[in-house]
Amino acid sequence: MSFQNPVFIPGPTNMPESLRKACDMPTIDHRSPLFGQILHPARASVRTILKSDTAEIFIFPSSGTGGWETALTNTLSAGDTVLVARNGMFSHRWIDMCERHGLEVIVVDVAWGAGVPADRFEEILTGDTAHRIKAVLATHNETATGVRSDIGAVRRAMDAASHPAMLLVDGVSSIASMDFRFDDWGVDVAVTGSQKGFMLPAGLAIVGFSEKAMAATQTAQLPRTFFDVHDMAKGYANNAYPYTPAVGLMNGLNQACEMLLAEGLDNVFARHTRIAEGVRVAVRAWGLDLCAESPDLYSDTVSAIRTPEGFNATDIVTHAAKTYGVAFGVGLGDVAGKVFRIGHLGSLTDVMTLSGLATAEMCMVDLGLDIKLGSGVAAAQEFYRQGANASHKVAAE
Numbered sequence: 391m392s393f394q395n396p397v398f399i400p401g402p403t404n405m406p407e408s409l410r411k412a413c414d415m416p417t418i419d420h421r422s423p424l425f426g427q428i429l430h431p432a433r434a435s436v437r438t439i440l441k442s443d444t445a446e447i448f449i450f451p452s453s454g455t456g457g458w459e460t461a462l463t464n465t466l467s468a469g470d471t472v473l474v475a476r477n478g479m480f481s482h483r484w485i486d487m488c489e490r491h492g493l494e495v496i497v498v499d500v501a502w503g504a505g506v507p508a509d510r511f512e513e514i515l516t517g518d519t520a521h522r523i524k525a526v527l528a529t530h531n532e533t534a535t536g537v538r539s540d541i542g543a544v545r546r547a548m549d550a551a552s553h554p555a556m557l558l559v560d561g562v563s564s565i566a567s568m569d570f571r572f573d574d575w576g577v578d579v580a581v582t583g584s585q586k587g588f589m590l591p592a593g594l595a596i597v598g599f600s601e602k603a604m605a606a607t608q609t610a611q612l613p614r615t616f617f618d619v620h621d622m623a624k625g626y627a628n629n630a631y632p633y634t635p636a637v638g639l640m641n642g643l644n645q646a647c648e649m650l651l652a653e654g655l656d657n658v659f660a661r662h663t664r665i666a667e668g669v670r671v672a673v674r675a676w677g678l679d680l681c682a683e684s685p686d687l688y689s690d691t692v693s694a695i696r697t698p699e700g701f702n703a704t705d706i707v708t709h710a711a712k713t714y715g716v717a718f719g720v721g722l723g724d725v726a727g728k729v730f731r732i733g734h735l736g737s738l739t740d741v742m743t744l745s746g747l748a749t750a751e752m753c754m755v756d757l758g759l760d761i762k763l764g765s766g767v768a769a770a771q772e773f774y775r776q777g778a779n780a781s782h783k784v785a786a787e
């Protein structure tokens with residue numbers, strides 16, 4: 391693997407030099423006003439990126455998975471019922487965590503490539519007249535299949551059923567790359583991590599809690615220590631943590647938020663859409679299909695690409711690493727061997743993306759797939775040329 395090439399895995403993502411430097415800082419007293427000058431602006435910026443006025447932001451030394459655990463253990467009790475769809479490996483893992491915590495899980499299994507079925511949720515919630523269901527869990531962007539679900543539609547389904555359940559959303563591979571509307575969608579807990587849209591090393595679980603979720607923490611009985619938001623809030627009131635924070639990463643988070651907000655969230659989202667669309671026109675030119683079933687589900691952060699029947703898609707990933715020093719994502723779980731994934735989120739440009747598409751083409755031709763060298767790249771080049779003026783403008787500002 392060459393350190394000079396960008397990675398095309400859907401997290402950890404490529405790190406801008408400035409953020410690497412921001413994480414590399416001298417030791418400071420992590421119980422001091424100086425630490426507060428890192429902590430409080432980082433929390434405020436994350437709140438802005440979530441598009442919330444009031445969410446309580448907590449940042450744990452952990453990863454996205456710790457964010458899932460924070461969401462569950464602070465708001466629920468053993469035996470509580472939750473409603474969740476399984477449409478890929480990440481939703482599957484969150485379900486597994488619910489089961490291991492002794493929750494009653496109503497799982498709606500859909501195809502790996504489908505989105506969260508808001509209409510099925512509405513039926514189930516409408517039928518739950520006793521309000522046994524305490525929380526609806528939704529994975530905004532299923533990273534295994536490249537499927538973005540409509541969280542606004544999930545909220546509308548809950549409202550249509552007049553159901554008081556909380557809405558817990560995994561935004562690990564969407565937040566800071568694709569539009570996320572904590573307040574508008576009535577999200578109660580949002581979960582993300584540092585190593586995807588925030589362009590940092592792994593090491594932080596970042597969560598937002600609504601007022602309703604904060605109220606639920608008063609009665610939730612699931613055991614929690616490391617991820618207890620009450621302990622965390624007490625620490626924050628004194629510019630501190632209940633334990634030792636990852637100060638360098640938090641400094642990086644602060645800078646990452648500044649970068650994103652300076653570019654402008656709308657510009658960040660438009661850049662991800664444009665880059666993703668370039669990947670999609672390339673996939674079409676190759677004559678291949680995305681795992682996502684329909685265009686409304688296409689993710690702007692990761693594309694899972696189906697390879698022809700009888701071909702092991704994982705060979706592309708292995709070959710790319712060995713031969714060209716480039717990292718792509720393998721298929722996971724039910725779609726292992728059937729798809730390979732191109733991650734296109736975080737610190738990425740049109741031109742970097744073209745290098746990934748060119749590499750994928752070389753691999754597919756090397757491995758005997760019926761694909762013409764340059765076909766996908768040319769299609770993406772045509773597409774990116776049209777958007778070039780817009781991207782120069784962003785860079786110049």
Ligand SMILES: *Cc1c(COP(=O)(O)O)cnc(C)c1O
Binds near residue numbers: 455529560
């Ligand atoms: C990466 C990811 C996770 C897991 O996060 P870790 O930081 O690896 O613990 C969870 N959900 C989604 C959608 C992800 O993409």
